[in-house]
Amino acid sequence: MLHRLLATVVAACTLLLLAGPAPSASPRRIVSLSPTATESLFAIGAGSQVVAVDDQSDYPKNAPRTKLSGFTPNVEAIAAYKPDLVVVSGNSGGVVDGLKKLNIRVLLQPAAGNLTGAYAQIRQLGAVTGHSRAAAKVVANMKARIARTLARTPKRSSLTVYHELTPDYYSATSKTFIGRIYSLFGLRNIADAADTTASHYPQLSAEYILASNPSVIVLADGRCCGQSASTVSARPGWKNIAAVRNRAIVRVDDSVASRWGPRVVDFVRAVSAALKWVDR
């Protein structure tokens, strides 16, 4: 555990790629191509320094959303915003090297593996943008609210969860960021046994889901694919599942369930609320 923590911290530090002019002052023209980083930047009060965010950064609403893409980034289009810091979550299309060639500072914050990693990224954003204190406050606040929610939720052993990523039953195991949240509640994740290829995101068979009889179903495909408690209940055979019978189905905004920023607290609360419906 400790060495994993250490590894996360070391990784986070080495990912701060500095190029060109030394970061003498806090950046004033930040471009964020990572929806998670966008949320964090605004949460720690660096929002006014952000000049552009990518097309997927839909939260908060006042973020300066542009047509820039984090999936197919175009270095020239990014440079047109004259940024002094670009935050990315991946290096697709060699965007990091491309920006370095233009002497633009790049911060790479890939998907966090657990809450510790997520907190480290928020603190790092704080340090880089000159909002260290606010970032520490955001992290402390998140920790406190998550702890409160967990304390309020009755611990129940032997409960199981099915996390749905797509309507064709792709799921996420306990090894993923979202999976670790379920572990906080002591929930057993039905995807774990199905991860025979160690992809962490196995596709489950409907038969297996029915036989596993999950106590809670969390839908992360409500926005993308129109899934809801009623569409799930209408699937052939699914009315036999405990979660469907007890209406312990929770729809979490797809973006909340796929990001590792401050709104992870909302996710924790949604799971907690769903657990109240189990075995009414």
Add this chain to the structure above:
Amino acid sequence: MGRPLRNRLALPLGFAFLIVAMLIGALVGPVHIGVGDVLRAIGAHIFGLRSPLHGASDAIVWELRLPRVVLGVIVGGTLAAAGAAYQGVFRNPLADPYLLGAAAGAGLGATLAVAYIPSSAPQRDLLPLAAFAGASVAVVAAYALGSSTGSVSASASLVLAGVTIAAFFTAMQTFVQQQHLDTIQEVYSWLLGRLATAGWREVVIVLPYALLSWVVIILHRRYLDVLAVGDEEAAALGVNVRRVRLLVVAAATIGTAAAVAVSGLIAFVGIIVPHTIRLLVGGSYRLLLPLSIVVGGGFLVLADVLARTIVSPGELPIGVVTAFFGAPFFAVVLRTSRRYG
């Protein structure tokens, strides 16, 4: 005189293969349910009796496994028959059901539906219809383009027209996806094969089109044998080549479009199955077409069994399974056909 006996046995053997495949499909799954219970539960549902199974087990057999098996038969049979029919009318051993752009058209139709119909709207149920329409539009466009050249080798220009239309539709699909990045996941999971989420509803949707396609194709089986000698020779023998080609292509397309609409794109079935049958019993379409339906159905059911058991309790996309076994097989077919050369 081995061939006539073999030919007389071919259809009964094909049906035996289909029934064995269906039994395996109904009995094997990630959840173990006893053989007797499965068969009694199926019997009870068919004859309106009380099922010996309860709750989840009964639902697994009757609402998950059985519709999947039946859909596999319909889709596999339709794709194999459509493939054989295309190979016949185009005299091209590489022709498959997606030759004239049906796959690209279905992809564009599905993408447009996902991108422009809000995910919560009830109209989302029209997604299969959009795919069906896209496939039909693509093939009609390819057919119109291909036959407008008026060239003698109409089949070659049809194939080229199909390639052109497919490229154009794929480009449009990619463009729409780039504009709506959030649709990618749904479109791909949709295209990669939908047997995993199939129920009786899909069976009901696809059955009328599949039956229509089978009947028309089988009624034309003798004409396809005549077409095999060449367009001009067939015309000299009194066959209306244009009309036969139009009807068979239309029937194969309707079947393919309906199959794509309920099950996504499933590769290679339309090539492997007809070619295997040709190698085993010869190339006469009189036998090839009905056998393609029967054997294609059984093949897809078996492929689906592998899809849900290899990484059980996870799933593999069925298109991966058919292509994994189809590609090596296809290499063999290629070598043999060169020998016939």
